Amino acid sequence: MVTSTPKNKFEFVSSAALPTQFGLFTIHGFVEVETQQEHVALSYGQWQEGDTVPIRIHSECLTGDALFSTRCDCGAQLQKGLQNIVEHGSGVLLYLRQEGRGIGLLNKIRAYKLQDSGLDTVEANEHLGFDADLRDYAICKLMLETLKVKNVALMTNNPKKQVALTQMGINVVSRTPIDHGLTEDNRKYLRTKTEKLGHQFDLHLLNNGPHK
Template identity: 55%
Template sequence: MPSNKNNTELVPTAHSAFTVTAPTGPAKVEYISSCELPTTFATFQLHAFFEAATGKEHLALTLGDVADGQPVLARLHSECLTGDALFSQRCDCGAQLETAMQKIAKEGRGVLLYLRQEGRGIGLLNKIHAYRLQDAGADTVEANQALGFAPDQRNYRICLPMLQHLKISSVKLMSNNPRKAAALTDLGIKVTEHIPLIIKKNPHNERYLLTKASKLGHKF
């Protein structure tokens, strides 16, 4: 068990309000509205969806005609407040989000699903607990397990109604995670190409990336 310098066990209590239990049956996601979203990369269309079972709002960014039946350059991106908004160097999330948007803008066509599944599905507060355990020596998998969670609790079933609404049935997937491609295939979405999204290592995320590869099967 990870410990601090005084050899005192650091086992925070998981925040139950943010515990995620994977639902069963068809995912129910309601389309809410769309608008333009000007960014430094391009002006995207921003689409909002609501998942009643969890109370979560999910987003899709699209560029160009994604409903023409041709494979769409795509990214499934799970929310990471610390990486996406606070520029954390502990992970590769923010850099992956930026790179994916750049690639879509360069191609002039694509989709990015922004899924509210913080901390691989355990929620923001539990992720902060997990970060504390990592500070004490645990890796990302060990920290989640110490809090009573699976290493990765995300559920990609919510992608299907979002992609169906956007009339996308075939994608060129930007990801290092084979589980995402398998999940889309199981949902009936054709993955025509698996494009790596490699981000430069730094001293703060090197172990994180190694754990992704060695324990979660990510391909770099």
């Protein structure tokens, strides 16, 4: 996990209305100047500066988010995060283009192949020469500043995201897990993230069947 990238390497681009099946969001575009990597934030509702705003930091997962894969819980967590924001009446989802915990789509497919051969998700990344998690959350600071969000209620199973936000000066008022998306196809994957990467998934769910 990297959080030290300078803020001036990121720029806000534009905003537009984004109707979704969950409700009417506004989509905000951001870019990493050096690499031209694009990221977006989805905001819903309104808040006053200083309010505690529900947020989710979601890393891109083409296979889970768009292709409905059950190898991970990403697609289910994305949907649940958006639903929670709408139910609350306001909130922000930060969608970071960091496929495969930062190794990219094609390397993720290579890692999947290694997992098919018996390695877990951490071992597969390391076998390919990568750290277990290469994601960089530094752009979140500019995203939240642009949306005038200083205090957040964070929806995540990953405490490292809370640490990253706190190090950037964002006040994390609370952290709520999203124990959503467990399947027979991803039970081992979620257990590995819990045991090796520090994610805090409900162990009762892991040991007693898919989330209903």
